[in-house]
Amino acid sequence: MDSIPANRRLWNRISDAYQHEHDPQIGAAPRLWGMYSIPDAQLNALGDVTGKRVLELGCGAGQWSRALAAEGANVVGLDLSEAQLAAAAGAMGAARYPLVQAAAEQLPFAANSFDLVFCDFGGLSWAAPHLAVPQAARVLGRGGRLVFNVASPWFEACYDEAAGRVTTTLRQDYFGLNTIAEGDGATSYQLTYGDWVKVLRGAGLVIDDLVEPRPEPATLNGYNETDPPDWAHRWPAELLWVTHKP
Numbered sequence: 001m002d003s004i005p006a007n008r009r010l011w012n013r014i015s016d017a018y019q020h021e022h023d024p025q026i027g028a029a030p031r032l033w034g035m036y037s038i039p040d041a042q043l044n045a046l047g048d049v050t051g052k053r054v055l056e057l058g059c060g061a062g063q064w065s066r067a068l069a070a071e072g073a074n075v076v077g078l079d080l081s082e083a084q085l086a087a088a089a090g091a092m093g094a095a096r097y098p099l100v101q102a103a104a105e106q107l108p109f110a111a112n113s114f115d116l117v118f119c120d121f122g123g124l125s126w127a128a129p130h131l132a133v134p135q136a137a138r139v140l141g142r143g144g145r146l147v148f149n150v151a152s153p154w155f156e157a158c159y160d161e162a163a164g165r166v167t168t169t170l171r172q173d174y175f176g177l178n179t180i181a182e183g184d185g186a187t188s189y190q191l192t193y194g195d196w197v198k199v200l201r202g203a204g205l206v207i208d209d210l211v212e213p214r215p216e217p218a219t220l221n222g223y224n225e226t227d228p229p230d231w232a233h234r235w236p237a238e239l240l241w242v243t244h245k246p
């Protein structure tokens with residue numbers, strides 16, 4: 001909860017530069033997951049969204065929300081940062097969808113408002129999962145799905161702060177990851193595999209799949225340098241959880 005104001009300030013400050021650098025990759029085509037832009041058609045995580053009530057938690061400039069609205073979903077894009085929401089508003093396509101400013105830890109929606117809640121390095125990377133996952137579960141209807149992509153603990157544990165890249169040497173304790181300081185109180189969150197299972201099951205969700213996106217060796221990572229360059233072809237860089245509310 002303490003990270004909400006600091007995360008808002010961080011994303012307001014970096015939004016322009018972030019979109020300048022990453023929007024061409026994120027928005028290059030509809031439904032691209034994560035740091036390696038792997039198509040959902042390959043990972044089969046999201047399914048058909050036509051006519052579904054969909055919430056994107058931490059939508060940023062709305063590249064995903066825009067694509068799903070164009071497919072006929074009733075999308076709401078939620079984000080903490082007004083600068084990110086302004087980017088989403090500016091990039092909205094012909095299929096309009098509402099944007100809401102709020103924290104994933106405090107969702108301003110009634111129970112049973114959505115059929116799908118999802119994010120890609122969004123609210124479940126930047127909000128405390130023990131608060132945000134129960135909120136996501138609350139706003140889902142029965143049979144509704146929570147699908148989200150986050151960095152893997154392998155990737156974070158092998159991040160070499162001094163060199164500014166991910167290597168093959170363990171640097172951070174696996175059990176000590178938990179929160180990652182992003183400067184001036186801003187925080188991102190990183191759970192162990194066991195803690196993700198506990199948090200998801202504790203919120204009453206059923207885990208249907210844990211997809212481990214695996215890029216081809218030459219695929220560019222637009223965010224982090226890795227050594228070797230094909231790191232993510234050899235070890236899992238991301239966790240794509242697929243769950244539902246029974």
Ligand SMILES: C[S@@+](CC[C@H](N)C(=O)[O-])C[C@H]1O[C@@H](n2cnc3c(N)ncnc32)[C@H](O)[C@@H]1O
Nearest residue numbers: 007011058060080081084103104121122126127
């Ligand atoms: C890496 S972006 C994810 C959006 C998009 N998928 C992308 O890759 O750019 C992270 C987003 O999470 C938002 N965010 C940070 N903390 C949040 C919170 N507590 N609740 C909701 N959104 C948050 C940020 O403002 C930012 O837009």
